Amino acid sequence: IERTISIVKPDAVGKNVIGKIYDRFESNGLKIVAAKMKHLTRDEAEGFYAIHKERPFFGELVEFMMSGPVMIQVLEGENAVAKNREIMGVTNPINADVGTIRKDFADSMSENAVHGSDSLENAQIEINYFFQPEEIF
Ligand code: ATP
Numbered sequence: 001i002e003r004t005i006s007i008v009k010p011d012a013v014g015k016n017v018i019g020k021i022y023d024r025f026e027s028n029g030l031k032i033v034a035a036k037m038k039h040l041t042r043d044e045a046e047g048f049y050a051i052h053k054e055r056p057f058f059g060e061l062v063e064f065m066m067s068g069p070v071m072i073q074v075l076e077g078e079n080a081v082a083k084n085r086e087i088m089g090v091t092n093p094i095n096a097d098v099g100t101i102r103k104d105f106a107d108s109m110s111e112n113a114v115h116g117s118d119s120l121e122n123a124q125i126e127i128n129y130f131f132q133p134e135e136i137f
């Protein structure tokens, strides 16, 4: 059993589809074992995406992630990291498979509705970044 981090990004929170996105997780065998709504500060957004700080889109990404509240959750289940990435669809919604979150709720490569940890190692780092052990059930 694995755990992974999922973030409903500001575009999807603004579109009022948190519940629809949560349904995708639950319908696919992922359990929400922790959740919090948060409006990220610049420091929090930059720290979270620090691995991308040399990428040309880093500034845009940080501004977007600070543009409104996000919903952050820990998902638990069999192969949770890969399963969540599958349910999300690929980064650019134009290329995302039918039935994925990004195909259904994202508008562009930069405003793409959700984040998901990309490895078990990064999942642990990202869980520790946002949650204390006693906040996870
Ligand atoms: P995430 O890490 O948010 O789950 P991802 O793993 O699919 O997404 P990454 O390559 O890690 O994609 O990029 C992180 C985020 O940076 C993307 O989700 C997207 O919002 C933004 N991003 C990535 N590539 C670009 C780009 N070429 N132009 C604009 N924004 C981009």
Ligand code: MG
Binding pocket: 116, 118
């Ligand atoms: Mg990523």
